[in-house]
Amino acid sequence: MKKFTLLFAALLLTAPVVSLADSVAGCASEGDNWWSEERAIMGTEVRVELWHIQQAEACAAIEDVMLELERIEQAMSPFLPTSLLTQLNENAARRPVTVGEELYNLIAHSVEFSAMTDGAFDVTYASAGRFYDYRKKVSPDADALAQVIDAIDYKHLEFNSRKYSIRYLNENVYVDLGGIAKGYAVDRGIEVLISKGFTQAVVAAGGDSRILGDRQGEPWIVGIRDPRKEDTMVAVLPLVDISVSTSGDYERYFERDGVRYHHIIDPDTGDSARDVRSVTILGDQAVMTDALSTSVFVLGTMRGLELINRMKDVDAIVVDGNGVMHVSNSLLEMVATK
Numbered sequence: 285m286k287k288f289t290l291l292f293a294a295l296l297l298t299a300p301v302v303s304l305a306d307s308v309a310g311c312a313s314e315g316d317n318w319w320s321e322e323r324a325i326m327g328t329e330v331r332v333e334l335w336h337i338q339q340a341e342a343c344a345a346i347e348d349v350m351l352e353l354e355r356i357e358q359a360m361s362p363f364l365p366t367s368l369l370t371q372l373n374e375n376a377a378r379r380p381v382t383v384g385e386e387l388y389n390l391i392a393h394s395v396e397f398s399a400m401t402d403g404a405f406d407v408t409y410a411s412a413g414r415f416y417d418y419r420k421k422v423s424p425d426a427d428a429l430a431q432v433i434d435a436i437d438y439k440h441l442e443f444n445s446r447k448y449s450i451r452y453l454n455e456n457v458y459v460d461l462g463g464i465a466k467g468y469a470v471d472r473g474i475e476v477l478i479s480k481g482f483t484q485a486v487v488a489a490g491g492d493s494r495i496l497g498d499r500q501g502e503p504w505i506v507g508i509r510d511p512r513k514e515d516t517m518v519a520v521l522p523l524v525d526i527s528v529s530t531s532g533d534y535e536r537y538f539e540r541d542g543v544r545y546h547h548i549i550d551p552d553t554g555d556s557a558r559d560v561r562s563v564t565i566l567g568d569q570a571v572m573t574d575a576l577s578t579s580v581f582v583l584g585t586m587r588g589l590e591l592i593n594r595m596k597d598v599d600a601i602v603v604d605g606n607g608v609m610h611v612s613n614s615l616l617e618m619v620a621t622k
């Protein structure tokens with residue numbers, strides 16, 4: 285494992301680190317025809333960076349990506365009273381609600397991840413998850429949890445693919461796409477750029493990033509932070525043309541009586557999943573890496589890595605409950621053969 289970190293750390297010198305930290309207002313030059321902008325969307329910091337020789341075209345394209353992500357937020361936020369998702373949550377226990385092709389497809393796709401992960405990924409987690417408030421240190425008591433725990437089950441979602449409508453078969457079901465929507469939005473942002481002919485870019489929304497192409501012949505360098513030490517990296521990866529998602533127990537959490545309550549919920553218990561501290565997934569599409577980072581977090585080190593090792597072209601880096609790092613088989617082989 286030491287070799288792994290050292291090998292990649294050496295490459296850090298040859299290319300800049302992807303950084304979400306230095307915020308600049310508006311579209312700004314990064315030098316050498318690279319342009320970037322950050323904006324708060326979907327409850328997180330969105331960053332777009334791309335290469336183009338003309339500032340006007342570069343900044344217009346970044347604006348188009350931001351608008352696409354803002355459009356997705358308007359449709360899929362559970363906090364906006366006007367969003368399609370809110371309309372679904374308010375009405376679907378009583379009647380089928382037509383949500384349109386895009387939201388329908390993303391919820392249907394979520395259910396495919398539920399089936400693939402033995403229910404670890406489940407957008408109905410929010411039937412209980414919505415009773416937590418991490419900022420106010422609120423968690424549901426045992427009675428409140430007992431009343432809604434049965435509602436966590438993706439099988440309560442009834443789909444009508446002709447009408448793009450969804451109905452909830454249990455009255456306490458509540459859907460939240462926080463484990464997949466940012467990855468979906470990142471993919472859509474990259475598609476906007478591809479359709480305009482861009483070949484080198486990064487779109488990142490919080491812990492979900494997708495890299496298009498390389499950095500003028502060099503890889504992007506992505507650091508994976510230590511879940512307990514903000515300024516320390518557990519791994520540094522040179523990457524091109526790939527999506528990366530990290531789920532951690534350090535982003536939204538509070539502690540009570542020595543127990544950490546955080547935003548990734550085990551659908552079996554309605555309580556935070558506590559086997560691991562962070563999971564990073566590498567793969568082609570951000571919608572998949574986002575859903576799988578949340579899934580592997582819930583599954584834990586053993587079952588999570590088993591799932592990833594069965595899949596093609598997907599890798600994982602897990603920091604377990606003792607702070608020990610584990611990686612998927614093909615990542616291990618890659619490091620060993622370098």
Ligand code: ADP
Pocket residue numbers: 404405406407409413460461462463464466490491492530531532535547548549550551574577578582
């Ligand atoms: P973030 O980038 O918001 O930290 P993660 O990919 O780490 O997102 O996923 C955490 C989010 O996923 C939570 O904030 C919640 O919205 C949602 N979530 C929590 N538990 C589950 C689960 N078991 N299945 C699906 N989504 C979940």
Ligand code: MG
Pocket residue numbers: 463464529530531573574575576577578579
């Ligand atoms: Mg995720």
